[in-house]
Amino acid sequence: MVKERKIVCRCEDLTEEEIVHAIEEGYSDLESLKRYTGATTGACQGKGCLMHVVRILSQKTGKSPDEIGITTQRPPVNPVPLYILSEGDVE
Amino acid sequence: MKVGVVGAGVMGLSTAYFLSKSGIDVTVFEQKYLLYGASGRNSGGVSPMVDREELIPFALESLRLYDTLPSEVNFNFLFRKNGYIKLASDEGDAEKIREGVSVLRRFGISSKVISPEEVKEIIPDFNPDSAVLASYCREGGVIFPWPVVWGLARGCRENGVEIRTEARVEKIERNGSRFTVHVNGEKYEFDFVVNSAGAWSNEVSRMVGIEQNNMIIKEEVCVTESIKPYINPYIYDITSGLYVTQTARGEIIGGITGKSVDRIDTSSTVEFAVRYAKGVTRMIPKLKGLAMLRQWAGVYDEGRDGLPVVGFTEIDGFVQANGLGKHRGMMIAPALGKELAKLIERGENSAIKKFDPQRF
Structure with missing residues (x-):
């Protein structure tokens, strides 16, 4: 039988089961969970997966999404090729 | 106790x-x-x-x-032992590179002074015009x-x-x-x-x-999208302070040595992104097509x-x-x-x- 695989994070190829496992291992705050699993650190930088991760964390820990919060949002908003950045001006 | x-x-x-x-x-x-x-x-x-x-x-x-x-x-530390390269891009720092190697020799550690062309043998897409001298030590590398x-x-x-x-x-x-x-x-x-x-x-x-x-020092770092293993050693240009390598996850990670600050500040700047992009694409021109995914800053201290x-x-x-x-x-x-x-x-x-x- 094919094992049911719910993909939560497509960039890093993470299943719901893997997120749950990490929470059970003790990585049960969002910033630790992000680093341990790699969720939200791929090409989409969390745009596709952050809310799923928050939902799973909320279900597992009983904390509200407000208590869990979101990960630190870091620039750039979208990936920017280095050849474009290198055209910028600096003093 | x-x-x-x-x-x-x-x-x-x-x-x-x-x-x-x-x-x-x-x-x-x-x-x-x-x-x-x-x-x-x-x-x-x-x-x-x-x-x-x-x-x-x-x-x-x-x-x-x-x-x-x-x-x-x-616990696996994901330690990639592919060596460490220091670069100098001016003559004064080239002397530091030579001194560094002779000090290591005294400790019985094998390391050597290499030319920019020899760096290119280790990293094929390295631009030899971006440095005047380098040193290489096989021990060490990149740890996660x-x-x-x-x-x-x-x-x-x-x-x-x-x-x-x-x-x-x-x-x-x-x-x-x-x-x-x-x-x-x-x-x-x-x-x-x-x-x-x-x-x-x-x-x-x-x-x-x-x-x-x-002293409190603020430093900025960034990663690009992941690609297959491409840069093996850790590379650090002691003149410009720019460093770059590839993580075990395939991202090209790099930054520029930080500066002393008066208070703790972990804000990211566009200035860093631009300066890094200019420096790293001069050092390894092929990286220019890669996209920066994320940048951040950190603070540390020094006696x-x-x-x-x-x-x-x-x-x-x-x-x-x-x-x-x-x-x-x-x-x-x-x-x-x-x-x-x-x-x-x-x-x-x-x-x-x-x-x-x-x-x-």
């Missing part, structure tokens, strides 16, 4: 780990979550090619510990700082250490021969308090009336004379474990933590006398 450690970075956790291995009761306080500080924000370059001779034995011992600790704590911290934390917990996160130390009171540490409205009693708070160490010292004045601040202070029982400095926290912390644990256990340890906080 009870020891309280302030700061769960690689220095604090190494100290806690080696203390707990000797059966000492340790509690570690982390103001936020594991990896919040510099141990979670650096690029993981490790090498015996450390810029101060006094630190070479600690870099060597740390490399040895990075080999043995993973099986001890049952996150599993180092998680692994040390696991080892600590196995030994009975309590690691409290979201636990910012608010006050430290001297209470006879002991300390009372106030955290989240609770009080803890310790015989020793270890200050391994990195960039926050000055603030922790102030709680017991010590004006430490470690006023450029050396770590590790050992006993004028306040009996208050111990410094900070000031590790530029490009070397990950390189030297495990060995420093091990030696500091010995100092706390035995009351003396000549191996770390050079880092005595009372030298200033």
Whole structure:
């Protein structure tokens, strides 16, 4: 039988089961969970997966999404090729 | 004996780990979550090619510990041992490169001065015009700082250490021969308090009336999208301060050596992104098509004379474990933590006398 695989994070190829496992291992705050699993650190930088991760964390820990919060949002908003950045001006 | 450690970075956790291995009761306080500080924000370059001779034995011992600790704590540190290259892009720094290699030779470490063309043999897309001279050491490479911290934390917990996160130390009171540490409205009693708070160490010292004045340095780092293994060694240009390598996950990670700041600041800047992009695409032009995914900043500290601040202070029982400095926290912390644990256990340890906080 094919094992049911719910993909939560497509960039890093993470299943719901893997997120749950990490929470059970003790990585049960969002910033630790992000680093341990790699969720939200791929090409989409969390745009596709952050809310799923928050939902799973909320279900597992009983904390509200407000208590869990979101990960630190870091620039750039979208990936920017280095050849474009290198055209910028600096003093 | 009870020891309280302030700061769960690689220095604090190494100290806690080696203390707990000797059966000492340790509690570690982390103001936020594991990896919040510099141990979670650096690029993981490790090498015996450390810029101060006094630190070479600690870099060597740390490399040895990075080999043995993973099986001890049952955690893979994802250590890629593909060597470390230092570049100089002006003549003055080329002389430093030559000196660095002869110092390493005295320690019996094999390393060599190489030309930019020889760098190109190691990294095929390297632009030889971007440097005048280089040095190469096969030992060392890139370690992933996150599993180092998680692994040390696991080892600590196995030994009975309590690691409290979201636990910012608010006050430290001297209470006879002991300390009372106030955290989240609770009080803890310790015989020793270890200050391994990195960039926050000055603030922790102030709680017991010590004006430490470690330099605080802000540094910015970024990653690109992941590609297949492409850059093997860690590369650090000592003239421009730019460094770059590839992580075990395939991202190209790099940054520029930071500058001293007056206060803690972890904001990201466009100036850094532009400066880095210019520098790294000059060094390895093919990278220009890769996209930067994420940039961040971190803060760390350095002793006023450029050396770590590790050992006993004028306040009996208050111990410094900070000031590790530029490009070397990950390189030297495990060995420093091990030696500091010995100092706390035995009351003396000549191996770390050079880092005595009372030298200033």
